[in-house]
Amino acid sequence: MTIFSSIHKPTLLLDENKARKNLALLNEKILLQGKQFRPHFKTHQSAEIGEWFREIGITKITVSSIEMAIYFADHGWDDIFIAFPVNILQIEEIIELSKRIHLSLLFEDISTVSFIDKHIFCQISGWIKIDTGANRCGLRSDQFEIIAELAHELEKSKNISLKGLITHAGHSYRFKTAEEICLVYDQSVETLLGIQDQLNQLGYSNIEISVGDTPSSRLVKDFRNVDELRPGNFLFYDVQQYQAGVCQLEEIAVTVVCPVVAVHPEQNEVVIYGGAIHLSKDSHAWGDIQNAYGLVSLPAQNDWGWDDKKIVGYLRSLSQEHGVVVMPDGVPDEIKPGSLVCVYPAHSCLTVQSMGKYTNLDGETIHTLLA
């Protein structure tokens, strides 16, 4: 009897030991360099998994929505950074949260600062969002005039303390070598230090710097003059991270176990019960294939210990519930309808979101705020 004998439909399997090891490794690295670790909980979204962080002394966390902040506040977290541009339409929830916990919010817009300041009546921290190249949110260094206005607005606000500069160098995900990823980190930090220096000259001292993406957190040797790191994905990793050289395949701590429902040996393919609603439609490159949707291995030991030599295929397409697995070296004879395969997800954060809950290797359910 292994864990696999109890699985009848797509199941998100979590190897707690691997995840705890990933956590311990990064925590140690960040502490050794004297930095603050404020992990992003949007990857796991689970109060129970949050306890693993608390056990090793972590007290400050990052989330990406007000709903997540409320959920983790309900589970005893009292220092939460919502690292997402403030949605002023949720002002009621923001007021409530500001009364319960130490709340940090991210700003890039002056009218939003004054709106929030006018409505809340407990002290919160305000961070200025800087775009260091990810090209999504935030102010660029060439917009220093607006940055300075924003700093001024935060400084003069009654209920928001100007705390620092925050970036997410998400463009590090687009690169595929340690060298490139470290260069992105360096450029990003350089930009932030430059802005910090300019703000300092305007009289804003003690401007902190918060950065956070899994590739740099793992690969960069020296975090330099930053104060805080906020990665999240490192807990589980996934094929995107593996493909970028950020992790080993055996460090990936989650897999979606899927039943085989059709076998097409003449096409080197099998069809699995496991589709976009389980894995999400995020993709990764695989050899010459531009968009694959996960790598496939076969169940082995209870504690799945396979390495990249054990990969037997990749997902070439996903429908709502179907996945089509290509097995380039042929479909192994033991694979029949009713067999199980393990899919390493392209992007673990979105897979967790899709599945909503985990099963650990003892067969126990680990819940999230979703299910």
Added chain:
Amino acid sequence: MTIFSSIHKPTLLLDENKARKNLALLNEKILLQGKQFRPHFKTHQSAEIGEWFREIGITKITVSSIEMAIYFADHGWDDIFIAFPVNILQIEEIIELSKRIHLSLLFEDISTVSFIDKHIFCQISGWIKIDTGANRCGLRSDQFEIIAELAHELEKSKNISLKGLITHAGHSYRFKTAEEICLVYDQSVETLLGIQDQLNQLGYSNIEISVGDTPSSRLVKDFRNVDELRPGNFLFYDVQQYQAGVCQLEEIAVTVVCPVVAVHPEQNEVVIYGGAIHLSKDSHAWGDIQNAYGLVSLPAQNDWGWDDKKIVGYLRSLSQEHGVVVMPDGVPDEIKPGSLVCVYPAHSCLTVQSMGKYTNLDGETIHTLLA
């Protein structure tokens, strides 16, 4: 006061009138040609919406998972086709369902037929899955020997009645003109009629044919000699269907209303609270853009009546919670943080799955089996 004044976070808005009109239109077309309409409920996944179908006389439905079959059986549907290759690991649920409703299952594997026949003890219908070019599931016409064996296995089974041939010509989604889509339909039906004829020569009479995809159902004038149609997406449509010329933009019956959280007029962009977890990562082409993640319009009347002249942008990227909207003609002055935009989803089925529930234009929640 419009419906929009009550929306504070990403909300799946459903225009019931549009959906009912889409339903009535296709129902009439199918009935006029004397065909059986067995709509796919994986698009809406809602018992309440299911009632709209019942009101116009529909009694037979299609679903894509055992969970959906149980949910709709619980809501009074007693003739359900699970149009997904049988997952034998869920045999307990299949046995239960076969006792409660008239169950139809899809087969492409002989051992699965004998497995199911051995375990159930109520009569069900068995359909042979044919791959007419979608290249996902099923047997191809050049595998007639296996098709004949499967027919034999079904015929000799105690509890499964051989009912017919089923296909999903999902490759119709890849084409962009009515002519191409109709050609796919014709070729697909031709293949099925050929197999039906061969089976007839072997003594299997009364082999029915079940087809079903939204593009053909909408565009084909003459359904020819098929018995049953099983489209699902037609109820809501989406940008993929609009892009393929299957529907008009104003027929799309769902939109995800999203708050604007950052405005970057110098880049003709805004950032919205609305990401992969709301819209799914499915994409569509838009002009020269290969992968866009939805089209954007601005809230107007309560009953959103905009047409394609009202499209102000497209989603160029989606993160977990963020979406970046490009507005090629510039960001309208009235768009500020806290404004709302409406996103026509790339693929409505996956968006419904991601959002889990709807809000109708009266502000009432319509639930699904998910939430």
